[in-house]
Amino acid sequence: MTIEIRPAPHLHAPRDVPLIMRHVVWSLLPVCAFFVYQYGLSALASLLVVTASCVATERLFARTGTQASDIGDFSAVITGLLLALSLPPAFPLWMGAVAGFVAIAFGKAMTGGLGRNVFNPALVGRAFAQAAFPQAIATYSPSFLPGRFAEFVPSTLTWPLMQPPELAAWLKVNRFDALASATPLALWKFEGVITDAEALLTSLSGHMAVGPSPLLILICGAYLAARRFLDWRIPTAILGAAGLTAWLLYALSPERFPNPFFMLFSGGLILGAVYMATDMVTSPVTPRGMWLYGALIGLLTVVIRYYGGLPEGVMYAILIGNAASPLIEKITQPVPFGKGPFARLGKTRMGASYPLHPTYISREDAGAEAPKKRIFIHKPKQEDRRSAEKPHE
Amino acid sequence: MKTRPLAWEEFMEGVWRQNPVFVMALGMCPVLAVSVSAINALSMGLATTFVLVSSCALISLLRKWIPKEVRIATYIVIIATFVTVVDYLIQAISLTLYEALGAFIQLIVVNCIILGRAEAHASKNPPLAAIINALGMGVGFTLGLFALGSVREILGAGAWFGISLFGDGFQPWVVMLLPPGGFFVLGGWLLLFSFFARRRAGA
Amino acid sequence: MNEQTVHFMPRMDATPPARMVRVLALVAAICGSLVVAAHQGTLSAVQENKRIALERAVRKVLPEAREIIAYWLLPSGALAKANGAPPPGALVFHAGYDASGRLVGIAAEGAAKGYADTVRVLYAYDPHAQAVRGFAVIASRETPGIGDKVTKDKDFLANFPLSAQLSDDGTALAHEIRAVKHGTKTHPWEVDAIAGATITSRAVARAINEAAQALLPRLSPHLATLAQKT
Structure with a gap:
């Protein structure tokens, strides 16, 4: 008989990466379904092509040995769906495919695959599309067009490498030109028109150029949060910080800034807050870090929207948040019991990083050398201690 | 005394095995900055090659007389001379090209490939060997720039050497003409190069 | 140690x-x-x-000119035909004449800081209409696809001719040439900026304004001499 001796943890939760990914995909399906209902065939084709491009790229890099991938398939599907939802519904399919390729190749495969990416892959793809095709990505077709299930918006079927046909001309021919084809954010930024709340939430009221429905995303996100597949702190912090900043500015001068409700429910803020910023790989794991990370993203979103050249700021805010999250983790390490600021008054340094396992767990662990997180790898240990002690001399 | 490597191998060293752009990643500033079109990249590469070959030749000729205490200063003076010559030559050939390359012609002075070659090779070898080695490096650098410039011009402007490839309806990839596009394309080429290098090492 | x-x-x-x-x-x-x-x-x-x-640049802004003569406006206020390098403080401009020897316009350079680097423009001044007829960009490093719209955007080019009347005492322009936000142009001396390329639009307007403010008041006494080719 053999007795297996194993260190903790002994309890094993029946959840692994594929399970989490599957749930995220399921929760995205209603959002996608409503998106297709809003925009018809073009949206469906965009979702399918972008996702297929992501999955194909993932397979390609798995085959060439750049990353191991059996479980990655669903994560590539999520990347594809999120990327397609963040792009205009009538985005030319070939550009969507390029964005999908860039998302996986540069956002994920290049840094070693799932779990090692620094930035959210879907946002890397979208940032590339934004920089490469600024005109196409700012062209939204209005929702609930009659005949949207019978024909494509012509820009969807653009030949690869070619310019999409003008949307305005097509709308005119079909006598839809009275309909809005600017996003609510662009309307506000360039024309000073503020769209009302109900239209933003569901877009059911008319032919609006909005993305996927924020209300539905919130509901699906609430399901995921209740099942603990995403951490509720991050979306709460983002929306709270964005709402607070917008409200402060609105209170200061209501004629210059739109109301905070408009800020929260226009553009991609809800989609970004619920599905993109909560990506487990690229967000901090410490609870305090999550709050800080979310607040940073929310604040940056509003600042970029108000003071940047582009109407939308969620994407860059989340990418900056992604880049900052290792630092945020470093400064928000939880303090082990007995080592808090009151345990040894005056001896602990603020912002110091402590090993995640406290020394009292077991004798083995107490003897083990805990890896220290350091920014400057070459900093000699001795020097560090000496300089830390100096003030006490 | 060890046998001298064949001239061809000496030449190919810089073109392929120690390619300054794809293998050593040296002199990246002009590589990223001026490679927006094939013609710009090619002329920048040729200008650098000219400076590289002529300064290595002169340094190699003078190598026995240059005191080692002041050798770096001497090399820089010699390199700066040839950069000035190239600067005048390009102005005389085409002002448009001169405007497009901008400050990067003058910045050839501080391109580390040139000082590196001068210090590591030309100062220890006879003129012929130094010229062949420098020529190889220069051709390798030009190839690297040209590879980047071609991709960026084809995707960014739909043209190659100014000749339109896809007709009027082409959708330019704006990012390719911006600095981030340079990084993206360089990353792509490095990926491809290391993929092949690894496969050859594995096979 | x-x-x-x-x-x-x-x-x-x-x-x-x-x-x-x-x-x-x-x-x-x-x-x-x-x-x-x-x-x-x-x-x-x-x-x-x-x-x-x-x-080539001058021909672009003064397309009907058959002959172009470069002049210096010396710091003393005197006019001289350009010859070699300009003396310090001299303003350089080019007078374009049509086939009959009549003055069709004055071209001069201006420069202002744009989004990425200095934008250098050559503007054409029409002395008969007292207006800036158009401009060409000589050197710029503005973002392709955004900043370089100033030479292509139809709405932006429709800003020209741009009023450049001298003030009553003749020491400056009556109205400063300046860029205004897209869609808010109300006067003939205002430049309607391109939405999304405001910085470059503003740089073009400022370059023309600064150069015109410096050149035109001092040029006006000589316009009679320049009117016919000499």
Whole structure:
């Protein structure tokens, strides 16, 4: 008989990466379904092509040995769906495919695959599309067009490498030109028109150029949060910080800034807050870090929207948040019991990083050398201690 | 005394095995900055090659007389001379090209490939060997720039050497003409190069 | 710390200073002569190139001009035909004449800071209408697809002709030429900026304004002399 001796943890939760990914995909399906209902065939084709491009790229890099991938398939599907939802519904399919390729190749495969990416892959793809095709990505077709299930918006079927046909001309021919084809954010930024709340939430009221429905995303996100597949702190912090900043500015001068409700429910803020910023790989794991990370993203979103050249700021805010999250983790390490600021008054340094396992767990662990997180790898240990002690001399 | 490597191998060293752009990643500033079109990249590469070959030749000729205490200063003076010559030559050939390359012609002075070659090779070898080695490096650098410039011009402007490839309806990839596009394309080429290098090492 | 206190020892194989100076002088002489030779050899071609490039730009803004003559406006206020390098403080401008020798316009350079670097423009002034007829960009590093719209955007080009009337006392423009937000142009001296390329639009307007403010008041007494080709 053999007795297996194993260190903790002994309890094993029946959840692994594929399970989490599957749930995220399921929760995205209603959002996608409503998106297709809003925009018809073009949206469906965009979702399918972008996702297929992501999955194909993932397979390609798995085959060439750049990353191991059996479980990655669903994560590539999520990347594809999120990327397609963040792009205009009538985005030319070939550009969507390029964005999908860039998302996986540069956002994920290049840094070693799932779990090692620094930035959210879907946002890397979208940032590339934004920089490469600024005109196409700012062209939204209005929702609930009659005949949207019978024909494509012509820009969807653009030949690869070619310019999409003008949307305005097509709308005119079909006598839809009275309909809005600017996003609510662009309307506000360039024309000073503020769209009302109900239209933003569901877009059911008319032919609006909005993305996927924020209300539905919130509901699906609430399901995921209740099942603990995403951490509720991050979306709460983002929306709270964005709402607070917008409200402060609105209170200061209501004629210059739109109301905070408009800020929260226009553009991609809800989609970004619920599905993109909560990506487990690229967000901090410490609870305090999550709050800080979310607040940073929310604040940056509003600042970029108000003071940047582009109407939308969620994407860059989340990418900056992604880049900052290792630092945020470093400064928000939880303090082990007995080592808090009151345990040894005056001896602990603020912002110091402590090993995640406290020394009292077991004798083995107490003897083990805990890896220290350091920014400057070459900093000699001795020097560090000496300089830390100096003030006490 | 060890046998001298064949001239061809000496030449190919810089073109392929120690390619300054794809293998050593040296002199990246002009590589990223001026490679927006094939013609710009090619002329920048040729200008650098000219400076590289002529300064290595002169340094190699003078190598026995240059005191080692002041050798770096001497090399820089010699390199700066040839950069000035190239600067005048390009102005005389085409002002448009001169405007497009901008400050990067003058910045050839501080391109580390040139000082590196001068210090590591030309100062220890006879003129012929130094010229062949420098020529190889220069051709390798030009190839690297040209590879980047071609991709960026084809995707960014739909043209190659100014000749339109896809007709009027082409959708330019704006990012390719911006600095981030340079990084993206360089990353792509490095990926491809290391993929092949690894496969050859594995096979 | 002991191993760090190394005593300076003169090395036995050090080069004597006299030799060092000799070699450096030799290298300097070689390099100097190379630079001089290159400068002399390319001087005429470079100047010819510069002249052609400028002429091409002037022709672009004054398309009907058959002959273009460069002038200097000297700091003393006198007018002189350009000859070689301009003296310090002189303003350079180009007068374009049509086939009958009539003055069709004045072209001059202006520059202002844009989004990425200085934007240099050549603007054409029509003395009969007292207006800026158009401009060409000589050098700019603005973002392709965004900042370079100023030369292509139809709405932006519709800003021209731009009123550049002198004030009553003739010391400045009556109204400063300036860029305004897209869609808010109300006066003929305002430049309707391109939405999304405001910084470059503003730079073009400022470059024209600064150059015109400096040149036009001092030029106006000479316009009668310039009206016919001499």
